[in-house]
Amino acid sequence: MNWRYLGYFALALLIIHIPFVGPFFRIANTLIHESSHAIVALLMRGQVLRIELFANTEGVTYTASATYAAALLTSAAGYVGSSIAALGLAVLCAKGRHAVSLWLFVILGAVNLILWVRNPFGMVWLAVFIVVLLYALRRKGKWTSALSIGLFAFVLAESVSSSFAILWLSLNTPAGAGDAANLARETPLPAGFWGIIFMLQACILGFMSARIVLRKRANNR
Template structure:
């Protein structure tokens, strides 16, 4: 039992380190990080649809993204601004949970669903279309042609990228909220909407929720695989 636990710990640590190193490789790293950007912007869009409409989503070569939506109420603007980082962190948690439960097919369906949903309805900028098509095609080829082990390793790597980048991006927005609060993206938007809660408060919230989801994602994924 101890051997199995140590082996799983090494596997999780290896993939987290691989994801961390990969997202910091020039050019390739930005390409890989767009998977988290896609989830982040999709979170904004899905919530925006509840009280308004989504005009478009842009995915950029530097791994940044933008969702353009119209909201008719304060609550709609608030929850749309709140959704990006929290949804990305939740998806990292869900990915590890599904892998731990050996529900990889569900995770594949979710990832492909986000890609095709964005390609059909929202993403219109050239790089965004290129990224969605190229990533979806490569993903499908590896799933169809690769072995089950390759599929499982690929999904674990994607889950690790989602987890690592969700924490890193949340830390970055926290840092920006402290030194340039009016330039802190979603944290700045929430500060304007809430008035009494400045951007650093929302920066800390985004970072803490990312750590919470990451901890429980790893814990649940590890625990389920161990059993």
């Protein structure tokens, strides 16, 4: 067991609950979630109209899909994309490629700032987030590794916890269950079904992500 990484995780989970600071970093997962909708829409020959990011860590992506199948895949992409991103960040952390992780966030943030995000809060948050990333990259060393591991922990925690939140909403207030509600309107399957699917994939990929980091880093000491 890699106790150093467990310490980073514990610190990251503590920071998540600090007012103002916690939500600032939790929006990193929202950025990934909404960007996943946008990327899949583009891959399916659709359009990304705009993305909005909010201070309460919520977000929304407006897209235009070319086909019915494209609309379904775009709606499903948010939660799955966050879980896959957590897995990818785990691999980079396990290999010590912390600068690569931060540069990927810089690129994703810049693309959103230039092309998609248009609400004032979202634009300001992206600009500040990019500056924080670039500062850590400039300082190198522990600054880069700490922020990289912290962002991994934030994304992992948020991808799993948000999947349970959408499951709860899909079972209790299905009309307000976001992506699960969108999929329920487009398919014969209820929002609760999609909530369960989102939760299961998040837990499976989340477990794999944590296992990759803790086991590989421990073996490489």
